[in-house]
Amino acid sequence: MKRNIYKFLMSGVFLLLFMGISTSCDPLGIEPTTQVDEGRFWLNPQLARSYVNNFYFWTPAGAGDTFQSEQWSDNCQGNAEQDWNTYRQESFNKRQYDENNGIIGFSAPWSDSYKKVYNVNLGIEKINSSSALSENLKNQLLAESYFFRAFVYFDMIKYWGAVPYVSKALTIDDNTYLPQNKREEIFDNILSDLTESVKFFDAYGGTPDVGMVNRNVATAYISRVALYAANAADASAKNLYTDDPAGLFKFEKNAQHYYQISYN
Structure with a gap:
């Protein structure tokens, strides 16, 4: 199964292009008070912070x-x-x-989920490349962004088990007819993102405001996701996924591998 997620990315791309056009082509040369072009958006710490803050409005489907x-x-x-x-x-x-x-x-969560994935991937890329953000702020924003990418894919894997995994902000030049990744790969990518989140929180070293994602939240989520992965690996070992000709639900690692991650 392949799903075209092209149209779910275009709304975000159009918005960013519109912001740039509406400011850089102003015939009067007057700075707008309600918009900022993309180039300067990521040079502003407050705007970068507000971009990641929007992730907190997401709820699992x-x-x-x-x-x-x-x-x-x-x-x-x-x-x-x-x-x-x-x-x-x-x-x-x-x-x-x-x-x-x-x-x-x-x-249904399909289109909305890939819009969220695009937004997170764009944030990770722009925050990483920004020369204006302090290292401390970068670490915190990246820690939260990696957490929320895992958050979205964990929601998706509970619906479909195997979905296309996208780890970059796709553009109109990229192939958007993407095949499903194996369920094991998606679980491993989720756990990898959460591990990255913990690393960035450690590098940040600060104390996030109450109600915001922190190191403890990311660590607890690792345990939770690993328990789900262990259950899926166990089902694979018992050959419970009989209608799976492509082997998308087949696990190479056993349940104990994921139980150990959860325990740790």
């Missing part, structure tokens, strides 16, 4: 305040009478929904 998606959360609770015997929503359990358009009362 697998949980919701109206139980619309609770069947994907640890509560495993459906929201209609016909689901109460199985504690799963019938439409989700039988995959009777469109990943792009969702169903009544539910907005």
Whole structure:
């Protein structure tokens, strides 16, 4: 299966281009008070901080305040009478929904997730290359960015198990018809991002404000993700994934490998 994520990236690219055009081509030569072009955006510590702050508005699709998606959360609770015997929503359990358009009362996470991935990847690249941000601020922003990329992919892997993994901000010149990565690869990439997050928090050395992601959050998330990976590896070892001709759900590492990561 290949999914075209091109159209989900274009909105972000268009916005950035628009910001540049609307400022650099001002015929009156007057600096706007409500916009800033991309080139100068990443030279401003406050704007860079606000860009990463936007990630905090993201919530996992697998949980919701109206139980619309609770069947994907640890509560495993459906929201209609016909689901109460199985504690799963019938439409989700039988995959009777469109990943792009969702169903009544539910907005599917596919397009939104790749918009988030693009935003994180762009942030990581721009923060890394900025010459105006202090090393301390860079470390904190990168620590949070790597955490949120893991956060998004962890949500996606619970929906589809195997999805295309993108680790850079794709442009219109890149191939956007991407194949699925193996489930093991995605879990390993998530754990790698969380490990990077911990490293950047260690380099940062400060104390984030209350409510913000910190080293302890990233470390706890490593343990949580590793437990999910261990369960998937165990299912692979028991050959429970029978309808998998491409081997996307096949694990090379055993469950104990991931249990050890979680324990550590």
